[in-house]
Structures are given as C-alpha cells and as structure tokens.
Amino acid sequence: MRFQHHTIGERFVASKSTAAYSAADTHTLLGALDALGGVRGLDTLDLACGYGYNTRLLARGGARRAVGVDTSEEMIRLARAHGVIGADDVATLEGAVGPAGTPAPVGAGGSADGGETADGGETADGGETADGGTAAAAGGAAPRDGAPAPAASIEYVVADAAKLPQMGPFDLATAVYLFNYATDRSALHAMFRSIRANLRDGGRLLAIVPNAGAFPQVDWSPYGVRIVDRVHEGDAPLLKAQFLTQPSVDFEFREWAHADFAEAAVEAGFSTVGWQPNRTPPADGARDEAYWTAYRAWPISSLMTCTA
Numbered sequence: 001m002r003f004q005h006h007t008i009g010e011r012f013v014a015s016k017s018t019a020a021y022s023a024a025d026t027h028t029l030l031g032a033l034d035a036l037g038g039v040r041g042l043d044t045l046d047l048a049c050g051y052g053y054n055t056r057l058l059a060r061g062g063a064r065r066a067v068g069v070d071t072s073e074e075m076i077r078l079a080r081a082h083g084v085i086g087a088d089d090v091a092t093l094e095g096a097v098g099p100a101g102t103p104a105p106v107g108a109g110g111s112a113d114g115g116e117t118a119d120g121g122e123t124a125d126g127g128e129t130a131d132g133g134t135a136a137a138a139g140g141a142a143p144r145d146g147a148p149a150p151a152a153s154i155e156y157v158v159a160d161a162a163k164l165p166q167m168g169p170f171d172l173a174t175a176v177y178l179f180n181y182a183t184d185r186s187a188l189h190a191m192f193r194s195i196r197a198n199l200r201d202g203g204r205l206l207a208i209v210p211n212a213g214a215f216p217q218v219d220w221s222p223y224g225v226r227i228v229d230r231v232h233e234g235d236a237p238l239l240k241a242q243f244l245t246q247p248s249v250d251f252e253f254r255e256w257a258h259a260d261f262a263e264a265a266v267e268a269g270f271s272t273v274g275w276q277p278n279r280t281p282p283a284d285g286a287r288d289e290a291y292w293t294a295y296r297a298w299p300i301s302s303l304m305t306c307t308a
Contacts, residue, residue: 019224020287021300025208028279028303032206039063042171047161048178052079059154067155067167079156162190168198175207179261180253185235192268196308205306212257218298261304270306278302
C-alpha cells in the first residue's frame, strides 16, 4: 500500500499547515533535534518527505546535506520545484511546474526568496507560523549561536523506504508517518533495515509514529484527523481515516503497535530504542491550554528514537 500523497496533493499539505496534530508533531520533532544539539554540519535523511517541509527545516538548521525521500513522484516533483521558484503553496507550485514537471523561472507564481506562507506552515525567514508549531530559530533545527547556517545541499529522491539505495552514510534520519504505511511485517522490517544501512554507527533515527488502540474510544476530529473504520486483516489492522480539510480527504494506514516498531528496529541492528510523548505548542488564542491538555491525554502520535 502506497501512501496517498500522489492523490491528495494540495489537501495533504493543507492538513499539515492547519491541523493541530501536525503542529504538535513539528513541535515534538524540533524539541528532539534541540535535545541532540541541533543539526549543524550533519548529513541528514528525511524519509516520507512529501513536498520537502521537514527536509527544508533540516537544511535551514545548518545540515551539511539534507536528502528528502518519498515514493511519490508527484510530491518529489513539487519539492524540487519549491527550491527553484519559491512558491507560496502547492497550488502555485502545480500551476508553475505544470504536468511536464519543468519548473518555471524564479519569481513565476511565487516569491523568489523560497519562503512559504502560513498555508505552507513556514515563513520566509526560516521560522514557522503558529500553525507550524514553533519557530525553527528557537528549536533544535536552528543554529544555537545565532550565526548564519551554512548553505546545505538539498536533494530529493524518489525511492521506496523499504528498498533504499545506498545514499549515505548519514548522521541523522527523520521519518514522520512512514512506518504506518508498511503493508506487512516483512515490509516494516525492510524499512528499518534500509534506514540502518544508510546511517553511520552512532547515527540517530527520529520517527513520528501513530499511537495504536485509540479507535473508537477517542475522537481526534478537533485536531484535524478522523478515524472512520478499522478492518482486521493481515499483520496489522487497516485504519481508514480522513484529513479534515475542506473538502475532507480519505486515506488509510496500518495500525502497528509500538512493540512491532521496536522489534523491527532491533532486528535491523539499532542498538537502542526509546519513546518520548508527543509535545504540544504553547497555548494561544486559537488553541488554549484545555484544548492541548485533552490532546495530551491521548495524542495521535509518539516520538520513536533509535541509535544505530
């Protein structure tokens, strides 16, 4: 089962920039990067990169190399186009790039500075909007001393995470909602093995993974996602869900237990596996503390941390 990036396109990006669960995921990931000391000078790999949102976060934080990987040719096409035309949103990117995949000149259909508007979750100065969760300048993806980050080499690759070519070695890999799209146990283990093979000894994997067991007890609708059904089949139940954009978009993924992820990581050769709870952004006028307290009681995701 492939992730539905190639069919949901612009609506997927809208969900990431406006949904509360995505803001919490970004806040969690940046907090973990900060705890590791940031990414300055590191070789980094961003799996399930979509249109390159987290790949660009790593690059702006000073990564020496930032490589985004996704199975969707469409999303990689848009990620590459962003770096050329600096479009403000995916709709503009699609209009400027066109079906042939040839980017328009800089300045056509978007800003030349490469920043993104609130719809994309980022700002031109390298931080993020309130919907993006936190400002990169205050998180782990940014230089600590305030000095300009060195220019990173950004690359985008169309590849299956279970069959990655040898692109490393990398110091750090990120994977936001990747492993839940493994169709069976064999594919899940193959993903972890491919990632481990591309990491240096001592390298880190930071993965945002869904929490199992919430449906039907928990309603995540106020946070941007609704689970509508659970089908018991294969190695893990199939969850059918919706991104609550306008209009809503259907998608599906596998409900793996955290123990399944840990088993696959250990089998792949990771020396340590740990878990951290989802962190939420500071309360504001749109999302007060009661809103985030309810989310933290049963969040959509957790952070999985592995050491190669």
